[in-house]
Amino acid sequence: KRRRLTMADILLGVTGKDYVLLAADRSAARSIIVFKNDEDKILELDSHKLMATSGPQGDRTNFGEYIQRNLQLYNLANSVPLSTHGAANFARRELAEALRRSPWQVNSLIAGFDKKGPSLYYMDYMASMHKVDKAAHGYGAYFTLSVMDRYCVKDMSLEEGLSVLKKCIHELQTRFLLKCNSFILKVVDKDGTRIIDMDGNTVEPPKPKTFNKSDDSDSKADE
């Protein structure tokens, strides 16, 4: 059975005066099963770039990591980081060349901050790409694009951008059939990328699950 790109992953993005804000839902699910509720779908491509991806998990992670590693190679080999425009075009070309062979079923949003300021690129699995101020992928788009159109203004501050995103998420939680309790929010600005919560406070990156006895807090409880 061929893996199919469903539209259930929610990816949102808004550009403000000097930042780009990305939000992604945290559930990893296929068909009627939810695998986990703490999936991080927003990759840090480098210090000032984020890429939110949606699609079957294999393609999603493989494509994302492939782009991430190639960007790191570029940075090291050229001592200068690639611009957001360059990175987005690189990713798009990879999608385009694979399209007629073995397509990546990955929709993505690439956000970055470089010399030209903040920028957001909407890319879909057929390798179409647009530079936009606000974007959304999947079913979530049907609910949130109208909210963004209504409330987004030019040169928004981070607080204003967050309030728009809050309204989008509220709309999804009210009207979208699939439960979307938690979202991961990441912002990229001149200082780089960071994870934030709904109020704009920086949050520690989620600790990866380890299996060492000394690290696992559960085992400490047993002692």
Next chain:
Amino acid sequence: MPRYDRAITVFSPDGHLFQVEYAMEAVKKGASAVAVRGTDAVVLAVEKKQASKLQDSRTVKKICKVDDHVCLASAGLMADARVLVNKARLEAQSHRLNYEDPVSVEYIARYIAHTQQVYTQSGGRRPFGVRTLIGGFDQDGTPRLFQTDPAGTYSAWKANATGRNAKTVVEYLEKHYSEIKEMTETEAVKLAIRALLEVVESGSKHIEVCVMTKAGSRFMGDEELEKLSKEIEKIKEAEKEQGKKDLQ
């Protein structure tokens, strides 16, 4: 003898691979490079040979970053070094993609050495005329220093030098390395520069220094280098005076 240095795949009757040995001669003609491994730092220092006054020496990079935690200095044919560094950089990222872990210094040294060896065994290709000094930190925080040569051998070192007048520099390192009780970052930098200044003119125009710590790598700025060079000159003056006194 001359009949056995044509194709590198041929051994000479007395067991030499002449092309490899000639490659080592090319290394001996290159600008000097020194490396010192301390307890919490690895220092790479190279001689900056300025080809002409018109050349912008900042664009001539002899110390290259292979990954965030590994740097490479080389002596010999710089074009060959560039090819090796590009291969190493690709392998470093490939490793990260496949294993989700950065390479260990030993892994990348082994990879470069393996690449150099392949070019001594396949027909039609000449060996790389480069000897590399690879310094960096493993994930557990241990500093490492390796050296590879045109034959494809690699080994770990506490301190080493290559290129022109390497013998003098290595002798200096052998004499003074064990004198230093604790090889901190500052001590390692000083030793590396002291050793290099045995065969190179002093001043930031003539040397380039890369200091690696657990946090990453940084190239020493001109001001810092000038200051250190002056300090070390004084130490060397004192050494010379001491040497004269010892003779008397």
